[in-house]
Amino acid sequence: MPKLCEGRVAIVTGAGRGIGREHALLLAAHGARVVVNDLGAGVDGTGRDDSFAAKTVADIRAAGGEAIVNGDDVSSWSGAKHMIDAALATWGKLDVLINNAGILRDRMLVNMTEEEWDSVIQVHLKGTFAPSRHAAAHWREVHKVTGAPTKGRIINTTSTSGIYGNVGQSNYGAAKAGIAAFSIIIARELKKFGVTVNVISPSAVTRMTEGLRVLTEEQKATRDPKWVSPTVVYLASEAAQDITGRVIQAGIGRIAICEGWRRGAEEAQVDDPEEAGRLIRRMLPKVRRNAGMDGMELD
Numbered sequence: 001m002p003k004l005c006e007g008r009v010a011i012v013t014g015a016g017r018g019i020g021r022e023h024a025l026l027l028a029a030h031g032a033r034v035v036v037n038d039l040g041a042g043v044d045g046t047g048r049d050d051s052f053a054a055k056t057v058a059d060i061r062a063a064g065g066e067a068i069v070n071g072d073d074v075s076s077w078s079g080a081k082h083m084i085d086a087a088l089a090t091w092g093k094l095d096v097l098i099n100n101a102g103i104l105r106d107r108m109l110v111n112m113t114e115e116e117w118d119s120v121i122q123v124h125l126k127g128t129f130a131p132s133r134h135a136a137a138h139w140r141e142v143h144k145v146t147g148a149p150t151k152g153r154i155i156n157t158t159s160t161s162g163i164y165g166n167v168g169q170s171n172y173g174a175a176k177a178g179i180a181a182f183s184i185i186i187a188r189e190l191k192k193f194g195v196t197v198n199v200i201s202p203s204a205v206t207r208m209t210e211g212l213r214v215l216t217e218e219q220k221a222t223r224d225p226k227w228v229s230p231t232v233v234y235l236a237s238e239a240a241q242d243i244t245g246r247v248i249q250a251g252i253g254r255i256a257i258c259e260g261w262r263r264g265a266e267e268a269q270v271d272d273p274e275e276a277g278r279l280i281r282r283m284l285p286k287v288r289r290n291a292g293m294d295g296m297e298l299d
Helices: 018-029 051-062 077-091 114-146 170-193 217-222 229-236 273-291
Strands: 009-013 033-037 067-070 096-099 153-157 196-203 247-251 254-258
Touching: 009 018, 009 077, 009 114, 018 033, 018 051, 018 096, 018 229, 033 051, 033 077, 051 067, 067 077, 077 114, 096 114, 096 229, 114 153, 114 170, 153 170, 153 229, 170 196, 170 247, 196 229, 229 247
Parallel strands: 009 033, 009 096, 033 067, 096 153, 153 196, 196 247
Antiparallel strands: 247 254
16 A cells, blocks of 8 residues: 655644544554644543553554654644644654644533633634644745745644534534634635645544434444544645645545535625515525535534
8 A cells, every 4th residue: 555645744633532643543654754742631621641642652653653742732822833843853844734632611602601612712723723823834934945835734623513513512613613714714825835724524433522412333433533534644645735725524434525605595685674584585495505504414
């Protein structure tokens, strides 16, 4: 089997467990050298345990790969820069950044506290922005020196809770929707440096999703995190240079391209409120179909 990422250097955040761990293991199997970033915190973001990242690194090394542990906080400006610097100090370059780390603080809006909102936005949204910003600054400097496309990769993580919505996850869904929008915008900005930016919406059972619904053992098997990682590894490779600004749902035995906000059905503007209401109602079925809201399955 050809190694798609031979010699490339990748950072994977939240790589101690779940989907992030599977990304790191498969990247290493395809020849990448991996910075395994993880605080080892609980699902709600509290606590710390470096053993999870250490276990992923040990497994990569046992299989003949190269990896290092990194315990920086992705939502810290200085921590994010230190994480980028760790890859450069160890292997002299950076090719791939996979922003996967996240937490949950689910609550209905009327019961949600300010801290529950702020912490989720901080880890997901700023925790995607900060590493991406420092990685992008590095690639810009490389491009200035070489004048050639850097072939850098940013792969971010959204969720169907952000794309389609899910009750009790207004903080998480808002952050995940923000990540999708952020990614599409910076894909346009970084294209001139030869950097691609894509977003993965995983369909998998992890610590983050296992309590959302009751699943049979057969259903759990189809939602194994390992089914998400092949798409990520391909996007991380040089072969994916022509794919950027895309939101891709992967898992449960299928891959889908998720389209963002687009103009749907359209009618002539009117000055009568009641007529405006009638036009909106007439267009709604078309809008729902175009937005993918009918028959959706939340992860």
